[in-house]
Amino acid sequence: MIAASTAGVAARFRTGDRVTVRWADVPGHIRTPWYIRGRTGVIERLCGAYPNPEELAYARSGLPARPLYRVRFAQAAVWPDYAGSAADTLDVEIYEHWLEPA
Amino acid sequence: MRSHHDMGGLPAGRVEATEHDYALWEKRVDALMVLLSAGGRMSTDELRKNIEALGPAAYDRMTYYERWMHSISQTLIQRGVITVDELGRKMARVEARRQGEGEGP
Numbered sequence: 091m092i093a094a095s096t097a098g099v100a101a102r103f104r105t106g107d108r109v110t111v112r113w114a115d116v117p118g119h120i121r122t123p124w125y126i127r128g129r130t131g132v133i134e135r136l137c138g139a140y141p142n143p144e145e146l147a148y149a150r151s152g153l154p155a156r157p158l159y160r161v162r163f164a165q166a167a168v169w170p171d172y173a174g175s176a177a178d179t180l181d182v183e184i185y186e187h188w189l190e191p192a
Numbered sequence: 193m194r195s196h197h198d199m200g201g202l203p204a205g206r207v208e209a210t211e212h213d214y215a216l217w218e219k220r221v222d223a224l225m226v227l228l229s230a231g232g233r234m235s236t237d238e239l240r241k242n243i244e245a246l247g248p249a250a251y252d253r254m255t256y257y258e259r260w261m262h263s264i265s266q267t268l269i270q271r272g273v274i275t276v277d278e279l280g281r282k283m284a285r286v287e288a289r290r291q292g293e294g295e296g297p
Binding site for chain 1: 193194195198200201235236237238240241244270271
């Protein structure tokens with residue numbers, strides 16, 4: 091496990107910012123789950139910055155490191171037929187280049 | 193297009209959370225990946241990319257470490273560490289050895 095450090099990370103978003111996950115259909119090793127693309131949530135925290143796994147998957151350096159965020163979504167906003175509490179949430183860790191301001 | 197492995201949210205049956213012992217070959221595959229990673233021959237992300245590239249039927253048929261073995265083979269060929277012919281000949285030798293063992297001394 092790599093120790094997460096957020097010191098010195100040039101991050102575009104701050105905790106509490108509303109963000110929408112880009113809807114994109116791209117090949118390769120994509121860590122943004124299909125079900126969360128196009129959904130809107132709130133930045134829960136900045137996790138740190140890491141080499142881009144989409145590039146590492148093709149034996150490249152993945153540099154520069156990309157900021158990674160934990161983004162919180164309302165379950166009801168993710169699943170149209172969600173029957174649980176309206177207070178239920180879902181956290182997904184998403185790289186900055188997959189996020190746009192909401 | 194949604195990749196087959198990216199199945200979060202799709203209808204599915206119960207998850208069978210049963211414990212099981214690992215076979216020796218599975219431990220060897222795991223150890224192989226540890227050594228390849230430590231030696232800079234292969235990244236975890238390449239492992240995942242080549243697993244996720246499996247077709248739906250193969251993905252569902254293979255066990256966890258069978259997928260790993262498939263991916264490690266693909267990655268080492270793609271990187272030029274081994275050739276397809278080397279792998280094929282080695283697999284034939286291993287298969288012949290296994291057949292010999294099965295027939296007894």
